[in-house]
Amino acid sequence: MITEKLKKKIKNFNRNKYLYYYQKYYKKLKIQQNCVLIESTHGANISGHMFYILQELEKNYNHLNLFVAAKNIESIQKFLNDQNIKRAKVVKHLSKEYCRLLASAKYLFNDTTFYPFFNKKEGQIYINIWHGTPLKKLGKDLENVTEVGNVQKNFYMTDKIIVNNEYTRNIIEHAFNISGVYQGKMVVGPSPRNSVMFDEKIRQKIRSELGVTNEKIYFYMPTWRGSVGRVNHDHSKILSDLEEISGKLQKNEIFFVKLHPFQANIDLSEFENIYSMPEKYEVYQFLTAVDVLITDYSSVMYDFLVTGRKIVLYTYDKEDYFSTRGVYEDIDDYPFVQAKTVDELLIALRDNKTFSYKEMQEKFCPFDNIEGTKILCDYLFNDTTYDCITETDIYNGKKTTAIFCGGLWDNGITSALLNTLNNIDTSQRNYILFFERKRLKKEHFYKVRDLPEGVLYYPIPGGLNGTFIERIFYKFYFKYEWFKGPVVQHFVKNMFLPEQRRFFGDLKIDDYIHYTGFDRKFAELLSHLDENINKIIFVHTDMFKEYEAKKSYSKKIIFGAYKKADKIAIVNGSLKDDLENNLPFTKGKIFTVNNFFGEKRVRELAKENIFATILPTSVTYAYVPTEKINFQHLNKNINLFLQSHERFQEYNNLNIRDDLDQLMKENHVNIAKRIEEKINLANEIIIEKTIGKSKSRLLNELFDENIKFFINIGRFAYEKGHERLIEAFEKVNKENPNTRLIIIAPHGPLKNKTVRQVRNSSAKSSIYILGRMSNPYALLKLCDAFVLSSYYEALGLVVFESLAVGTAVITVDLEGTVKYLQNNEAIIVENSTEGLYQGMRKFLLNPYNFNSFNFEKYTKQSIEQFNSLLNHSLIR
Template structure:
């Protein structure tokens, strides 16, 4: 590890220790208020107007702190000075003082989310105003970003008060962040603090006089930021912006001025000196007070028009790149359904700027500006801080069903994910409220995996790793790295993971927690601290896992299997190794994995197609031609890992091929440490061995094969064995705990887990001895669902 990484870890650990000291030892200060706008990067909109309210004499006995990024100190201080806000102290975001006040403040206000380390302290009152009525899709509604909503989601669920200026926004936010049945706080149906300014025309008139614009027609252009934090693409955005502004400047009249407010990434590079009628937005003014001066708003996909509509002035949507933009980001409502004119060219934009408002926005105002009115900030602060019931309160109704949170690791292309999806395909999803959680970081490179989860099942990503204190870090190293278990490690790991549960899931009440993956020692320890009924799945022979792959932590498994209420093994064959680890038998139950046999049959009928990330040692066309022949095709499906026995299988196949020619062996896997080694062996072999890595739907390949082989050294059950059987394909398995019970029960074929055993099985197939099991999977699944339901008894 590099020195800078070590330094960073030490610094973070010291910060966490400092924060935890105040979290555990210092009482809340009832007169302390912490305000944060966009993670400290701004002071605008709702948070600015909340601060204006808190600067009034009636709050002079409160200590108000504003979280500000160091790079913003000067500009925000200038803004505070301009508006004579004197009783606010700025603190650097993520500094020692920031964490101190984060743990001490009785009242916290934000328009987005506090950082990922924040743990809500009992007694703290959080108000989240959010930062705009959504036009663009958000939360789970954005497929490639749904995996990363965890920090925002938990902050919304933490909040004691959520502010919604209209029912449309309330509905979209609740659905997109899946707050139904989880949120216990109070919704305030109240106007946005920032929008109150639109009901005071004199504020805009004062700015107009101050800027010497009394005889001018003033427009403001506020386009949406089109980049991302990862892919800024500022050069292209700058070129496109200037391409639009140059002809627009020439068409504007001398009595017209256009102010442009762009994202800072772009605006800093725009040379406004070459324009005669176009000027940069003067950032010493509050955005909303400045907009109040303007005669017309020009925007595109920005939700700012929901706010500006309160002025009853004209709004123009300049959507020159609508088709391109919508390919990357969807909208909740199509632009042409809004009352405002939509233009695609500078020529049409100029025409609309010189035309009076000629549309009726009455219905839009009723639906989207419902609660906006003067004095919103005052009512909110009195309601939240003074306890005066100034705002319309609402509680979200709940359906009264049990809430079950289920962990499933990275939702990768593997048996664990298949098992979970099969479960969801068979259980009654309306019987309980199911929520799937996973580590956000694990899906960063494959965000679309979230789309596999049925819409009826909510998601709740875990947005960060552990936040250690110094003593907890020592206990962690002793326990996980050195396998030391004593009073010290127990005390500090207990404290760590109880706090981590509060950090991730806060005040949300779950009735049941299921560690479905059964792997990942950190999450096993986290779920073990859930204060409710908890179950953990065992999908494999964990004794063999530790011997073969060394990928499990014995102390973690031992304590989990002893302390979870139920330990769900997926076949009776893996009860003995599980019992060997825990020494406790009374909490072990058999819960078979469901099998989506109907879906397997449907998928097998789809055309064979490689995916963008599929790798194969022959072409797709060559594979199709081989599958279409009458030659025998043997197949196995499983990750490229030691326990799957692929090397043993290939060697057995080479021996078999000396007796039987023109037979193919196909090995399909999603990932695994042995992929390169497996591929190299296959390519160097003189036999017909085909290696396929990462194919989303392998069923069309499986359907056209003659014989399925499960060659594992150890296994949970091996759902691919069931998939082959569902397609009527003869199967055989090595005689190992996991599949052996299932295969014996259904008259299947078992062989010794060796090259000789596999070769004999192949020969037996060629002689017609091995047949399909033809299991009744409807009956099998009914029993599996009954077993799953036993976890809730």
């Protein structure tokens, strides 16, 4: 009997057969020297640049075998027949034949991207002719920073990226994280699709076929509404506009519409004088026949400039549209007439005022000409040079270090990495942080947006390639420690060897750093990298205790990576002996690279308004008493709240400031009473609508000088020792009820267990558990002492972050941490529950004078240690 789970697997297998076909052909087939595969918009059509390249190759390159990828073979075949293109064979996108061609054709052309499984073979030539001049923001300039991944991956593989102006070239370099590292050629030259618009013969031919003599042809090409991944399918506006236009058109006016593919289901047949663009024409052919182009925010405006004919922008929703889609240029600076209503649009269409697009033509289409497609193909296939084609090398000659950073979760490893990047000189090398695209969550996007100058990031799309049998071996190899041996290694090796090229394309990677030290896939990849790459893996904790406690990684894979690595970077020298004793092969390649403490970054973050950092933070646990809370300490800091959040307007609406003049006319007693009433009312709004009661209580107590706060920051995991911290605090709180404990824990396997312990604790009314905080340092600064309660840590980084913001530290005796604290900078206690209790008690009972910590000394040392990991020569 076939289970539902098995049915699903069979369905997925049938749907994704192309993954297996491609890998089979990738390894089996040689390059077909005269074969050209052309793909436009993932096979959705064959138009624009790709159509005109195909047309030129059909006419003048008879020795080439031409193939076109198509999702709908019949419609594209019919279109090619209408265009008298006979030699090109249309193949089904993602079919077996398509995979064969993608894996073996010497020449690959695209105007967007190939799917993530694509892996350019040595000997293939990949040309990407980018599909438009961007007005709307692209790549990493969008809200979702991971959407850049597949375009970035494709660009890393291309031999040439072709655009028709410097403006677009500069945006692509920045937006797709290729600046300084791209190994191919950035080419600025004539646009293939714009060449046809110079052809007066085609203009007359199409107008004749349409039966047009002296009539004016208006052509409306709206862009789509919505944002990436969220298309607006409401067509009511466009239909109502077309109805109004239809009723007001004159006899000498012909109105055509080319709808975006997302609007393809709109039926225009009900209109007598509004027509869809005839399907037998390619859109840029049809543009030759047009007298006035109507668009809004589409890049076609830049292309139509070459005709010198009128362009009208119908921008009825400009403010709303630009609020959801950022733009690189202000269209108000363009010499185009803008219309917000149908009447304004018709006036603009019929206006005969003179206009000039000369400056825009020089900026956006300086090299376009009637021979543009012919010139470009001659350049690409015959290496002919032309004055209208310029090649640029944007590779900066520096060595490139690729750093696997995981999902940049809220943990010490991420903090250590960000501290590293903020302290080293990132101008000396190219640094690329890479991670699996789906692993970076929205709440962590800010971490890649805020990377230092010169540090790129790369969200790798897609899963591993592999044949059917390789994938079976891979699955078992990663799941079961016992599944190993020469046969297993053979299949795993065959699967991973091509992955370096699929991930990084033609990039020259000099150093590969597995920074997290745990991830299996990228540790296994390290084991199969080219010999000339400097392979480094970090060790952030006692891996033997970690495995004994949690079995959170694969020994065979991680220790196998240690064996293949050139250097093993330990963040604390105390880890060295255990590694060498347990894994003798590590001798001679262990480097100590002490974590950067990141004191400058932490101090800057600690300046953030406490209300602003608390507002978005979830409360995992907090005791809220039934009796009314006296928020006197919160009231004293109400202005701090006002500065922190847009909702302060709710407070301002109480008109305290507006009432002051009137209040001043009353007696002193009334002034005080009225202000107190309004502040109390404001607190109710804050509690109910903004902060919430539990966080309001927390803040109120934080501002109470009589209450002492202890804080711990770390995920819900065994090694963090939360259970004994809570037990120790219970004893402290019993002796001194004016104490509080905050635990900030974003995630972890022991979450439910820890919350249950607190709920049942005798100190439950004095303990707060908060969820993830993008910036915990403002809160850390307000607390009296940070408590490190971990059973084991290579380095308790938060100890030094606490010292950086002036918060006292109580830490258990962990060698890797306390070796830096030998000058009375912290209270060091026995590594036990009793030790934690005595440490907190000592802090409360006796005035404790701490010495300041010397951050500068250790920062300089860490820089030297990190640089020692990398090759010394910085320029090739």
